[in-house]
């Protein structure tokens with residue numbers, strides 16, 4: 213088989229891969245993108261279940277690199293739905309003529325580094341072989357759904373769907389008895405939509421989610437024109453702040469919640485929600501790690517839930533019993549209200565666990581339920597799922613899987629020692645999904661682009677982080693998360709949802725702005741924390 217030689221091979225055509233392609237192509241590199249799906253979009257290509265949308269405000273959940281693009285694409289809603297996010301990604305693809313460098317329906321199986329040639333050899337399931345100087349993973353943090361492994365799953369006679377791999381054809385719920393398994397962010401979104409159409413919806417809940425009511429509304433031209441005027445300031449705030457957002461920042465009090473009377477604190481939280489902001493955590497400085505502070509915020513949320521959900525037994529079942537900030541909470545759009553519908557039943561599968569899927573439906577320890585359709589919103593193999601699907605071998609033929617057996621080890625979430633010129637966009641150890649993912653992606657792509665420019669101008673053929681620097685960073689990522697609830701919850705942030713996955717807190721909690729400063733300082737001081745091998749630059753045209 214003839215090898216196809218390129219300068220840079222980018223895996224994935226979502227927000228990350230597309231921008232990486234554009235940057236490196238503009239730099240004059242010969243870039244090829246390989247994408248497993250049939251079109252662009254990444255996670256927004258696959259997650260097309262009813263109700264799918266991003267809980268970052270749309271005018272912020274989009275690229276900032278092009279002023280023209282920013283003002284050209286008219287976001288229809290405050291939190292626009294998946295069809296519009298996908299439309300935006302397609303629009304960007306056409307605008308910058310990116311499609312010609314993307315090969316779809318192509319799954320990468322192996323990536324092997326050759327120390328003699330200083331090139332990566334990348335193989336695909338379809339039998340192609342690529343040779344590349346730069347191997348860049350834009351494979352996303354939440355792109356590999358956790359495959360449900362219920363006993364008897366194949367015996368079910370009805371329709372079966374995964375939210376993370378939703379079909380392209382329309383799925384009809386009309387006249388059907390539907391079950392949803394999973395009440396994380398995806399479940400919280402799909403449940404209200406199915407409830408509106410199905411004859412009956414049964415939600416099989418193992419762990420309730422905190423769902424904070426959000427406000428969505430159509431955007432008119434006045435709103436958009438105001439944003440356009442303020443975009444520079446909004447984006448500056450987003451990039452220098454913690455969470456990659458410039459609009460939704462709550463004016464924090466900088467104080468402990470305990471410094472306020474219960475009435476005062478509850479009033480402030482109610483007003484914040486009323487204004488359409490769900491980030492209650494930003495109001496007070498101790499709700500991320502102080503159990504007493506968490507208790508107060510939880511009591512507020514329980515009280516709110518009791519007011520919304522009419523049946524007290526259902527309301528009690530919906531109350532999470534873990535700290536608010538130990539997991540990602542969800543933006544609720546009609547979520548809690550859905551449980552007031554006559555056609556919706558909440559079943560507790562924590563105390564009556566699912567034993568198997570049968571031809572007729574779901575059998576728990578005590579009951580057998582009959583369904584026409586089962587929808588699994590059971591989550592993802594987060595952050596490392598897509599990377600670990602590829603057989604990656606670095607220097608001395610060491611498999612990345614072995615190196616990461618006890619948890620991912622990466623420097624800045626960008627590169628890993630022993631794997632020269634391999635970059636991971638929003639990899640483990642970076643703020644990635646703890647911030648607005650598009651801002652995280654732009655920062656990584658721009659850093660990688662600058663790094664490649666540095667390599668080219670300095671005749672560096674191979675660059676990798678020094679092991680001692682990587683070890684320090686991995687320790688730092690663990691240490692700064694340690695005091696906070698988020699590092700202890702049983703969430704996908706720690707691989708807690710995947711049996712056998714090492715429990716390591718993967719994202720960097722220090723905030724996007726602080727992290728960007730660290731990355732920029734490293735670049736400005738000549739990448740001293742990296743080892744470099746100088747050789748004749750290989751270019752492939």
Ligand code: N01
Nearest residue numbers: 265266267394395396397398399418419540589590591592
């Ligand atoms: O996945 P999850 P998700 N039996 O892992 C349950 C992003 N996102 O797809 O907690 C019964 O959060 C599981 O129960 P438990 C966002 O970053 C964003 O919902 O393991 N139940 C849990 O309830 C988010 O954090 C947006 O006890 C089982 C659920 O399935 C991330 O994606 C929208 C089970 C999985 O929840 C993941 O969210 C959607 C079993 N065997 C997603 N196995 C927005 O921007 C699993 N569960 C709004």
